[in-house]
Amino acid sequence: MSPARSRTVIIGAGMAGLTSAQILVAAGHEVIVLDKGRSPGGRMATRRLRGSRIDHGAQFFTVRSEAFAAQVDAWVAQGVVEVWTNGFSPASGPELTPGTPDGYPRYIGVGGMTTIPKAMALGLDLRCEQMVFNIRQHPPGSTGERWEIVIDDGTTIGADQVIVTSPLPQTASLLMEAGIPVPEALWRTDYHRTIGLLIALDGPSALHAPGAVTGPDLYSTDLNFVADQRLKGISTDPSLLVHASHEWSLRWWDEDPDATVDALIELSLPYVGSSQISETQLKKWRLAAPKQLWPEPFWVDETASLVLAGDAFGSGEPGRPAVPNLEGAFLSGRAAAEHLLAGGALS
Numbered sequence: 001m002s003p004a005r006s007r008t009v010i011i012g013a014g015m016a017g018l019t020s021a022q023i024l025v026a027a028g029h030e031v032i033v034l035d036k037g038r039s040p041g042g043r044m045a046t047r048r049l050r051g052s053r054i055d056h057g058a059q060f061f062t063v064r065s066e067a068f069a070a071q072v073d074a075w076v077a078q079g080v081v082e083v084w085t086n087g088f089s090p091a092s093g094p095e096l097t098p099g100t101p102d103g104y105p106r107y108i109g110v111g112g113m114t115t116i117p118k119a120m121a122l123g124l125d126l127r128c129e130q131m132v133f134n135i136r137q138h139p140p141g142s143t144g145e146r147w148e149i150v151i152d153d154g155t156t157i158g159a160d161q162v163i164v165t166s167p168l169p170q171t172a173s174l175l176m177e178a179g180i181p182v183p184e185a186l187w188r189t190d191y192h193r194t195i196g197l198l199i200a201l202d203g204p205s206a207l208h209a210p211g212a213v214t215g216p217d218l219y220s221t222d223l224n225f226v227a228d229q230r231l232k233g234i235s236t237d238p239s240l241l242v243h244a245s246h247e248w249s250l251r252w253w254d255e256d257p258d259a260t261v262d263a264l265i266e267l268s269l270p271y272v273g274s275s276q277i278s279e280t281q282l283k284k285w286r287l288a289a290p291k292q293l294w295p296e297p298f299w300v301d302e303t304a305s306l307v308l309a310g311d312a313f314g315s316g317e318p319g320r321p322a323v324p325n326l327e328g329a330f331l332s333g334r335a336a337a338e339h340l341l342a343g344g345a346l347s
């Protein structure tokens with residue numbers, strides 16, 4: 001009789017979890033991916049507002065590492081990803097001039113960022129709307145799988161290995177009963193918040209191609225990013241996505257939603273121009289970006305069968321700046337899967 005195949009459960013179908021899953025499945029392993037969302041993507045998220053498609057989480061990504069470059073080239077060849085621009089507007093104020101190339105392509109999902117996770121999920125056993133409530137560990141020596149994943153409807157799934165890619169505060173609550181000595185510093189990781197406003201317009205915005213303003217080019221430090229989704233190429237109808245700064249988002253977090261929308265509209269008016277706003281939608285990201293990164297690309301427990309990964313983990317390479325972004329999440333998910341494969345934890 002052949003030995004039972006080992007099963008890996010991955011919690012989170014964002015960039016990190018889907019990357020891990022693809023690698024393990026390509027190596028012939030049984031993998032189940034669970035996500036509480038209605039569709040995969042996590043902080044890669046696209047919504048419809050009237051006739052507009054609007055990315056309201058990650059807006060684009062850049063490529064620094066060879067590993068990510070190879071993956072991005074494959075996505076481009078498949079028609080999943082394309083270059084948006086090679087640089088954003090260098091000037092703020094009334095003359096919102098076109099982007100100046102700075103050598104770094106900014107990539108986007110074709111038709112919206114969610115195209116990427118949807119393509120990555122093809123062929124995976126992905127189970128959405130599955131909110132994991134708890135992860136328990138069976139005592140050493142007990143038969144069957146080591147881990148028990150408890151879903152919030154009370155059902156359970158056994159796993160020999162688990163990769164958890166949810167943001168760290170969510171991961172901490174999942175592991176409360178597991179009795180795992182996770183380093184304090186990981187649990188103490190705090191996250192920036194981001195409040196965003198999706199704005200449908202009845203005409204063109206005041207932005208010019210390529211359609212985004214960021215950093216010091218924004219006229220107000222209360223803003224972090226403004227992007228015209230039609231100029232970006234993902235929407236046929238004109239619309240804007242506005243992300244407030246982390247500081248502004250923290251200050252306004254508990255304010256009345258209508259007052260928050262009004263304040264964000266006020267901040268957005270220079271970019272709205274002479275068009276009318278036809279509809280808005282507020283989006284609050286409580287766990288937008290980790291404030292500190294764990295230096296290594298993942299953390300693994302002493303049984304070598306529970307791995308924590310995601311954008312809160314660094315590159316592990318001295319000299320490579322660690323930034324919590326899509327590339328970092330990809331590299332973390334990849335490193336987590338390769339660790340399980342190399343460590344022989346998978347049979």
Ligand SMILES: Cc1cc2nc3c(=O)[nH]c(=O)nc-3n(C[C@H](O)[C@H](O)[C@H](O)COP(=O)(O)OP(=O)(O)OC[C@H]3O[C@@H](n4cnc5c(N)ncnc54)[C@H](O)[C@@H]3O)c2cc1C
Nearest residue numbers: 012014015016036042043058059060132166310311325326
């Ligand atoms: C507003 C905003 C703007 C950004 N802009 C950019 C950008 O322009 N460029 C860039 O590169 N990066 C950007 N980022 C960062 C980027 O989106 C993240 O670094 C990346 O998406 C993180 O991927 P991840 O897989 O680590 O986590 P996530 O994408 O957060 O995935 C984690 C998944 O876990 C799931 N989950 C959590 N808890 C549970 C549970 N209990 N049970 C089941 N599932 C669970 C979630 O639903 C989620 O799908 C931005 C992020 C935000 C919020």
